[in-house]
Amino acid sequence: MPRFTSHFTLYSRSYCHLCEDMLAALQALAPAGHAFEVDVIDVDADPALVERFDELVPVLYGRLDEPELCHYFLDAGAVQRYLERQPA
Template sequence: MTARFTLYSRSWCHLCEDMLAALQRLAPPGQPFAVDVVDVDADPALVARFDELVPVLYGRLDEPELCHYFLDEAAVRSYLERSPRADQAAPV
């Protein structure tokens, strides 16, 4: 299983672009991860929830955010360490 992130963002936000670029640089060699970029401006409920907080980065959506405004490398690395990788066999 590939690690997955969700980045709540908006198109004109330079902090959002910076966070996405910094996140992509953290991908371990040979272990890519997926990033779903969600434009908060496309949904009024997301604007109400995140508006001035963007960018907001989540690993699992059922867990607290990893960071907002700026990438927290330690939080992302911790998330990656506890996320199952495709090359790890599932216990039988």
């Protein structure tokens, strides 16, 4: 049973190999006993998101009220630091 669940938001688009790669790399980081929730948001479904993220996707956030964790490629160090800040 997982200790706790961390939440991520991944701004992505269909047919984006970098987006698929980032999601797979994020899921591979899950330590034993730690579950992830990942909301994958298709930027092409909302013109405002296209305007904001267009060429930056994939873009990964932990908390949406904090700066992005990374874009284009997973920054494992940034994700680990985010996970360390989460309550147990």
